[in-house]
Amino acid sequence: MLVQRFKPPRQKTESNSEAPTSNITVATRIRPISNGESLSGQVVAVFPRADSSGVVDLHELRRVALFESDFYVALRKQHLFRELTTIHQSSSFQPGRVFSADDRTEKIYEDVVHSLIPWAWDGNVGTLFAYGQTGSGKTFTIRGLEHLVAKSLFDGTLEGERNIYLAMFELAGNSAYDLLNSRASFSILEDHLGTTQLVGIQEYSIRSTAELLALSQKANELRQSAPTIKNDGSSRSHAICRIRIEEPSHEPAEGGILYLVDLAGSEAARDIFSHSTERLKETREINMSLSVLKDCIRGMARIDMEKRKFSKKAYIPFRQSTLTRVLKHLFDPSESRKCRTTVVACINPSFLDTGASKNTLRYAEMLCKS
Numbered sequence: 001m002l003v004q005r006f007k008p009p010r011q012k013t014e015s016n017s018e019a020p021t022s023n024i025t026v027a028t029r030i031r032p033i034s035n036g037e038s039l040s041g042q043v044v045a046v047f048p049r050a051d052s053s054g055v056v057d058l059h060e061l062r063r064v065a066l067f068e069s070d071f072y073v074a075l076r077k078q079h080l081f082r083e084l085t086t087i088h089q090s091s092s093f094q095p096g097r098v099f100s101a102d103d104r105t106e107k108i109y110e111d112v113v114h115s116l117i118p119w120a121w122d123g124n125v126g127t128l129f130a131y132g133q134t135g136s137g138k139t140f141t142i143r144g145l146e147h148l149v150a151k152s153l154f155d156g157t158l159e160g161e162r163n164i165y166l167a168m169f170e171l172a173g174n175s176a177y178d179l180l181n182s183r184a185s186f187s188i189l190e191d192h193l194g195t196t197q198l199v200g201i202q203e204y205s206i207r208s209t210a211e212l213l214a215l216s217q218k219a220n221e222l223r224q225s226a227p228t229i230k231n232d233g234s235s236r237s238h239a240i241c242r243i244r245i246e247e248p249s250h251e252p253a254e255g256g257i258l259y260l261v262d263l264a265g266s267e268a269a270r271d272i273f274s275h276s277t278e279r280l281k282e283t284r285e286i287n288m289s290l291s292v293l294k295d296c297i298r299g300m301a302r303i304d305m306e307k308r309k310f311s312k313k314a315y316i317p318f319r320q321s322t323l324t325r326v327l328k329h330l331f332d333p334s335e336s337r338k339c340r341t342t343v344v345a346c347i348n349p350s351f352l353d354t355g356a357s358k359n360t361l362r363y364a365e366m367l368c369k370s
């Protein structure tokens with residue numbers, strides 16, 4: 001009785017209105033299988049349902065020991081129980097807004113990215129991530145979206161005057177390299193207010209779409225890449241394009257920021273058997289930073305952005321990797337800036353990639369539910 005008197009149960013409508021609203025938009029892009037892949041006998045194993053239900057079906061063939069099957073008892077006497085057999089398994093996922101192999105980058109932009117532009121233009125922080133296994137189409141997607149962002153910023157549809165500044169950099173392990181300054185290294189530090197500062201990075205003032213795209217092209221040429229089993233030109237680092245949008249009348253107040261993040265591809269254990277010691281270290285660092293990012297996004301998704309101040313106890317391990325330290329504004333519960341994030345999970349539909357695709361789809365699904 002006492003508990004009820006001091007803490008009466010909330011009315012249903014009241015609790016609904018207080019339900020946390022997610023600040024993350026999740027999308028999944030399934031890329032087409034390439035000619036080379038189909039010539040080498042690879043077939044598609046990941047299918048978005050045609051009924052627009054947002055369900056993706058994944059089919060895989062798995063080798064299992066016969067002793068897992070019902071035949072075990074019968075075969076044991078014949079000493080055949082160690083043999084392997086192939087079984088078909090299918091699973092279904094609901095990984096957010098789904099884009100199929102036929103969907104163009106323009107459609108993805110309109111549906112899940114475009115809203116980040118006016119958001120940042122108005123002084124907030126918008127972040128776009130492309131996430132997925134090596135060779136799943138992250139760089140293809142981010143570069144396409146970068147073009148469309150560059151067009152939107154200068155097509156005259158946004159209200160008011162803004163100064164726009166571009167920085168592009170790469171994070172590899174604990175090091176950071178400026179892609180617009182011949183890969184000069186720079187430091188990532190926190191100032192006395194707890195804001196992350198990229199100390200020594202060069203920022204360019206941008207006045208047109210063409211200027212932005214020319215610099216982005218220059219930066220992309222300097223990006224560190226190496227062949228992986230799945231991708232000849234794999235990006236072995238996280239590449240970040242930071243577009244700062246400053247309102248001239250409000251200088252030197254913090255302006256809006258857009259981050260476009262092309263994450264390095266994760267590699268499955270079976271794909272790294274031929275790596276040198278250095279490449280193994282690099283792969284370990286990439287997988288570690290992706291895992292910290294996952295934990296941070298998962299933690300962030302649970303926080304109601306309107307009530308950040310009440311969520312200071314939430315544990316988000318953003319100091320554990322360089323990538324999440326750069327994106328601290330997204331993950332630090334005491335941060336007051338308003339942030340919106342879009343995650344595009346990229347999928348290579350080949351049956352050879354089903355293990356990694358399942359992980360990516362599960363992760364996207366988890367983000368949608370949190």
Ligand SMILES: Nc1ncnc2c1ncn2[C@@H]1O[C@H](COP(=O)(O)OP(=O)(O)OP(=O)(O)O)[C@@H](O)[C@H]1O
Nearest residue numbers: 031032134135136137138139140231234235264265
């Ligand atoms: N939607 C798409 N349409 C056509 N081709 C695509 C698409 N997505 C990716 N590709 C092609 O697939 C290959 C791998 O793509 P990409 O390099 O973008 O993968 P990634 O995920 O960035 O890989 P990594 O992590 O190894 O850098 C490239 O040849 C790219 O052109």
